[in-house]
Amino acid sequence: xxxxxxxxxxxNPSLWLLLFFLMAPFNVAWSQDAQQATEPENSTEYxxxxxxxxxxxxxxxxxxxxxxEINRRLQKASDQDSELLQKxxxxxxxxxxxxxxQIIELNRSQELDAQKTADLQEIARLxxxxxxxxxxxxxxxxxxxxxxxxxxxxxxxxxxxxxFAKEGLAQTQLAFKQTxxxxxxxxNQNGAIEPLLLKAAELENALAEQQQTLRELExxxxxxxxxxYDTHLDLLRRQTDYLQQHAGFNSSELTQKNxxxxxxxxxxxxxxSRLNDQQSKAQSLLDQARKRLEAASFEDIHAIEETEARRLxxxxxxxxxxxxxxxxxxxxxxxxxxxxxxAVFNESVEQQELPNWxxxxxxxxxxxxxxxxxxxxxLSDWQSRLNAVGSKTIPDKPIWESRQSEHIQxxxxxxxxxxxxxxxxxxxxxxxxxDINARTSQYNLRDRIKSLINMEINHNSLLxxxxxxxxxxxxxxxLFVLRxxxxxxxxxxxxxxxxxxxxxxxxxxxxxxxxFFLVVAVFFASLSLTLDPxxxxxxxxxxxxxxxxxxxxxxxxxxxxxxxxxLSRKTKRDGASMGALAILNFISQVLLWAVALLLILxxxxxDITALVAGLGIGGIAVALALQRxxxxxxxxxxxxxxxxxxxxxxxxxGDFFGTIEHIGVKTTRLRSLTGEQIICANGELLxxxxxxxxxxxxxxxxxxxxxxxxxxxxxxxGIPAMLKAIVEKRDKTRFDRAHFFQYGEFSLDFEIVYYVxxxxxxxxxxAQQAINLDIYQQFQQEGIEFAYPTQSLYVHNKTVSEPKxxxxx
Numbered sequence: 051x052x053x054x055x056x057x058x059x060x061x062n063p064s065l066w067l068l069l070f071f072l073m074a075p076f077n078v079a080w081s082q083d084a085q086q087a088t089e090p091e092n093s094t095e096y097x098x099x100x101x102x103x104x105x106x107x108x109x110x111x112x113x114x115x116x117x118x119e120i121n122r123r124l125q126k127a128s129d130q131d132s133e134l135l136q137k138x139x140x141x142x143x144x145x146x147x148x149x150x151x152q153i154i155e156l157n158r159s160q161e162l163d164a165q166k167t168a169d170l171q172e173i174a175r176l177x178x179x180x181x182x183x184x185x186x187x188x189x190x191x192x193x194x195x196x197x198x199x200x201x202x203x204x205x206x207x208x209x210x211x212x213x214f215a216k217e218g219l220a221q222t223q224l225a226f227k228q229t230x231x232x233x234x235x236x237x238n239q240n241g242a243i244e245p246l247l248l249k250a251a252e253l254e255n256a257l258a259e260q261q262q263t264l265r266e267l268e269x270x271x272x273x274x275x276x277x278x279y280d281t282h283l284d285l286l287r288r289q290t291d292y293l294q295q296h297a298g299f300n301s302s303e304l305t306q307k308n309x310x311x312x313x314x315x316x317x318x319x320x321x322x323s324r325l326n327d328q329q330s331k332a333q334s335l336l337d338q339a340r341k342r343l344e345a346a347s348f349e350d351i352h353a354i355e356e357t358e359a360r361r362l363x364x365x366x367x368x369x370x371x372x373x374x375x376x377x378x379x380x381x382x383x384x385x386x387x388x389x390x391x392x393a394v395f396n397e398s399v400e401q402q403e404l405p406n407w408x409x410x411x412x413x414x415x416x417x418x419x420x421x422x423x424x425x426x427x428x429l430s431d432w433q434s435r436l437n438a439v440g441s442k443t444i445p446d447k448p449i450w451e452s453r454q455s456e457h458i459q460x461x462x463x464x465x466x467x468x469x470x471x472x473x474x475x476x477x478x479x480x481x482x483x484x485d486i487n488a489r490t491s492q493y494n495l496r497d498r499i500k501s502l503i504n505m506e507i508n509h510n511s512l513l514x515x516x517x518x519x520x521x522x523x524x525x526x527x528x529l530f531v532l533r534x535x536x537x538x539x540x541x542x543x544x545x546x547x548x549x550x551x552x553x554x555x556x557x558x559x560x561x562x563x564x565x566f567f568l569v570v571a572v573f574f575a576s577l578s579l580t581l582d583p584x585x586x587x588x589x590x591x592x593x594x595x596x597x598x599x600x601x602x603x604x605x606x607x608x609x610x611x612x613x614x615x616x617l618s619r620k621t622k623r624d625g626a627s628m629g630a631l632a633i634l635n636f637i638s639q640v641l642l643w644a645v646a647l648l649l650i651l652x653x654x655x656x657d658i659t660a661l662v663a664g665l666g667i668g669g670i671a672v673a674l675a676l677q678r679x680x681x682x683x684x685x686x687x688x689x690x691x692x693x694x695x696x697x698x699x700x701x702x703x704g705d706f707f708g709t710i711e712h713i714g715v716k717t718t719r720l721r722s723l724t725g726e727q728i729i730c731a732n733g734e735l736l737x738x739x740x741x742x743x744x745x746x747x748x749x750x751x752x753x754x755x756x757x758x759x760x761x762x763x764x765x766x767x768g769i770p771a772m773l774k775a776i777v778e779k780r781d782k783t784r785f786d787r788a789h790f791f792q793y794g795e796f797s798l799d800f801e802i803v804y805y806v807x808x809x810x811x812x813x814x815x816x817a818q819q820a821i822n823l824d825i826y827q828q829f830q831q832e833g834i835e836f837a838y839p840t841q842s843l844y845v846h847n848k849t850v851s852e853p854k855x856x857x858x859x
Contacts, residue, residue, distance in 0.1 A: 103156050106149050113146045134246040141253040148260045155267040159274065166278045169285045176288045181296075188299040188395065191290070192481060198286040199477075201279070205580050208272075208279050212583045215269040222265045226258040273583055280582065294488050299395035307388045315381055318374050325374065329367045336360040355450035362457035369461045373468040380475045383414065387478045394485045404486050411479040418476045425469045432462050510579050522575035529567040533559060558607045562600070569596040594653040602646035609638050634687055682716040685732035689713055694736070699744035703735065746809040748784075751818065755825065756797025756837040765834055766790065766798065772832070773802050776824040780817050782807045797837030 233251045339357040346353040390407055393399040399407075436458045439451060507515065540556035573593040576586065613635045695701050699710045701720070708720030708728050718735055720728040757769070773788040784805040791801035804821075806814045829836065 103153055106153055106156075109149060113142050113149070116142060134244075134250055137250050138246070138253055141250065141257050145253070145257045145260055148257065148264055152260070152264050152267060155264065155271055158271050159267070162271065162274045162278050166274075166281050169278070169281045173281075173285050173288055176285075176292050186293050186297040187303060188297050188391065189303070191293040191297040192477075194286065194290045194293050195481060195484075196477070198283075198290050201283055201286055204279070205283075208276050209580065209583065212269070212272045212276055215265070215272040219262070219265040219269050222258070222262040226255075226262045229255040229258040276583060294484070297395075299392050301392070304388060304392045308385060311381055311385045311388075315378060318378050318381070322371060322374050322378075325367055325371045329364065329371065332360065332364040332367055336364050352450065355454070359450045359453040359457065362454050362461075366457045366460040366464070369464045373464045376468060377471050380471055384475055384478055387411075387475075387482050391482055391485055394482070394489055397489070408483055408486050411483050415476055415479050418472050418479075422469055422472050422476075425465050425472075429462060429465050429469075432458055432465070436462070508581065510581075514579055518575040518579050521578055522571040525571035525574050526567050529562075529570065530564070533562050533567075555608075557611050558604050561603050561607045563603070566596055566600040569593055591654050595650050598646055598650050598653065602642060605642055606639055609642065610635055613638070681733040682731050685736050686713065686715050688736060689718070689732060694740060695742050695744070699742050701743065702741040703730075703738045706730075743809065743811075749806040749809060749814050750786075750803065751806060751814065752801065752803050753818075754791065754799055754801050756794055756799045757829075758835045758837045759796075759798060761798065761834055765832060768832075769800055769834070772828055773800070773825065776821055776828060777802070777804045779824075780820055782813060783817050783821075794837070796839050 229251075233255045236248055236251050336357070339353070339360045343353045343357045390399075394404070436455060439454045439458060510518075536559045537556065540559060569592060573589060576589045581589075689695070695710055697710050697713060701708065701710060706720070706722065706728055708722040710718065711721050711727070712719040714732075717729050717731055720730070722728050757766070770788040770790070774785050777783055777785040777788075784807060786803040786805060788800060788802045791799045793799070806817050808814070
């Protein structure tokens with residue numbers, strides 16, 4: 051890498067963001083340490099805690115009075131009321147117990163504060179590096195180191211307690227919400243409410259609330275315990291460093307150690323002599339048992355079990371012998387280590403010899419760790435054998451089963467003791483290395499690297515931080531490479547048109563942000579580290595927020611592509627359609643980001659219940675106020691998406707005819723046949739029946755004509771053929787039928803049906819006019835008269851004889 055490349059690399063913002071996120075735990079830890087070192091004793095907080103404890107005590111006394119009242123009412127209550135009163139009494143007892151637990155947690159909080167204050171004061175005293183009042187022994191230093199190792203190993207346990215407290219709080223919060231819903235349901239039910247039932251629901255809700263408060267106190271105390279543990283661990287480190295500087299190792303202490311080692315060696319040699327005798331006896335008993343087994347039948351289970359017990363007895367004795375021999379070697383090494391430590395403390399060794407001692411101890415530690423790994427495998431195997439022996443059933447004589455178990459337990463105990471002896475030797479070798487490192491500046495490269503790797507920062511060694519950085523880097527690179535491959539493959543698929551949505555998915559994948567990759571990488575890296583709960587929670591919240599934002603960005607891009615690329619293909623690309631699609635995109639984006647915002651607020655710990663309720667009420671109010679406008683808005687989207695008509699169509703709705711000129715958000719405009727503009731709301735327009743003449747492919751025409759009754763039969767019979775010929779000779783027409791339809795009041799009626807093969811109204815009128823003229827001409831030539839409304843009056847005259855004069859008279 052040249053200078054220019056190095057400069058360009060330092061200007062990369064992604065690199066600096068990655069370093070910032072990886073260094074965040076360091077910054078948090080250092081700021082917490084500084085705050086803890088300078089935090090004064092808060093007497094006001096103690097006074098507040100005392101007041102809280104006093105208030106809880108008073109409430110507990112009030113519960114006692116209420117319990118006394120319920121006991122009094124129980125004596126006179128009916129069976130049904132007695133059951134509810136018993137439930138109330140049980141709830142009061144649980145509430146009293148919860149109050150007691152709260153007082154215990156508050157007292158525990160005070161104790162933790164006092165312990166942290168004492169540790170901070172001791173740290174402040176050690177920072178002044180006072181001279182010791184009396185000389186410290188190397189044994190004091192070893193005890194401090196051992197205590198530091200024990201406390202350092204407890205970090206996962208302390209963190210697990212915090213996580214367990216969080217789970218408990220979540221469960222009590224859910225239970226409290228359920229009791230609230232139950233109480234609300236009882237209060238809102240119709241009809242009379244049973245007082246005792248309501249009182250029991252109120253007590254249950256109060257108990258759930260107090261249990262939630264108790265879990266909150268427990269979580270706060272567990273987090274405070276972690277902080278106190280962190281402070282105490284820092285104190286132990288400082289005390290160890292202080293003792294490392296001021297501890298001494300005189301000759302009398304070395305003599306005492308040598309005497310103790312010689313005594314231990316004598317005891318082990320004596321045990322070895324006794325074990326050899328016991329082995330000879332056990333071997334003899336095993337040989338006898340094997341002979342009895344050879345002479346016994348195949349079904350003799352007792353002989354088999356006796357032989358197995360004798361064999362395990364011999365193996366247990368051999369294990370003790372081997373362990374004693376190995377422990378003798380370890381004791382010899384310990385004696386040599388104590389002599390070396392004495393020489394180091396008293397500076398009675400050549401400086402050039404120290405690296406060799408350090409190297410020898412490192413090799414010994416490696417060998418001991420390998421042997422301990424093997425011992426753990428043996429312990430696991432023997433534990434499985436012990437479980438198998440315990441599951442066997444021997445009829446009549448369980449003595450051999452119990453002896454087998456005893457011998458296996460003896461082997462397990464021997465291996466466990468040997469493992470403990472190896473632990474002690476490993477610690478001594480490690481102490482020698484630390485003593486050498488503390489009293490000499492002659493480090494070789496390997497020791498410097500190992501010391502640097504084992505350096506702890508915020509409960510994690512430098513090697514752990516390196517692994518975390520490697521995990522973050524690999525995760526980031528894998529996500530980036532995956533994104534690159536997806537973009538390349540989708541671009542190839544879009545060019546070859548393998549599937550229609552390739553462009554939409556490609557535009558969505560391109561929106562994968564590098565910040566998203568970075569945060570995901572940091573999250574996976576944090577899983578390999580031991581961080582304090584506050585840092586873990588912060589990283590988890592940031593990861594959830596960034597993931598929610600990235601998903602929202604992906605969905606936003608996909609929705610936008612779906613609307614403007616897919617829907618636009620199915621709609622006319624005019625201003626109205628694109629405007630409606632823009633409105634649809636805007637509404638969908640608002641809804642998407644509103645949901646994303648609510649999810650983000652919920653993930654960072656904000657209660658969104660009230661916010662969602664407020665938004666719901668506000669949304670209802672706005673919807674009622676803008677009901678007509680929203681109705682027309684969604685109607686415009688329906689017009690654009692469903693396309694009952696488009697601009698330029700000639701439609702009829704109600705009593706109105708006109709051509710569509712504009713489809714807006716609220717209204718649609720038409721140009722009527724008489725020239726004026728008709729404006730109609732979109733909602734009203736869709737509520738009516740619409741006839742779209744623009745989409746008519748051909749026009750069906752039906753008309754009638756009548757001829758006079760005097761028309762001869764032969765001419766009547768030829769009229770349908772005559773009409774068919776007239777229609778068929780016209781262009782853009784298709785004849786359907788012509789029939790003598792009916793006898794009219796003044797005419798003989800014919801019905802003609804034909805189709806005009808064009809939706810144009812002008813073409814229809816031209817064809818109809820030509821057909822009418824041809825019919826008129828043909829009828830004139832054939833002498834056929836058109837009928838028209840006429841009325842005929844027929845008069846019938848009859849001759850009447852005159853009367854005679856005689857008849858008149």
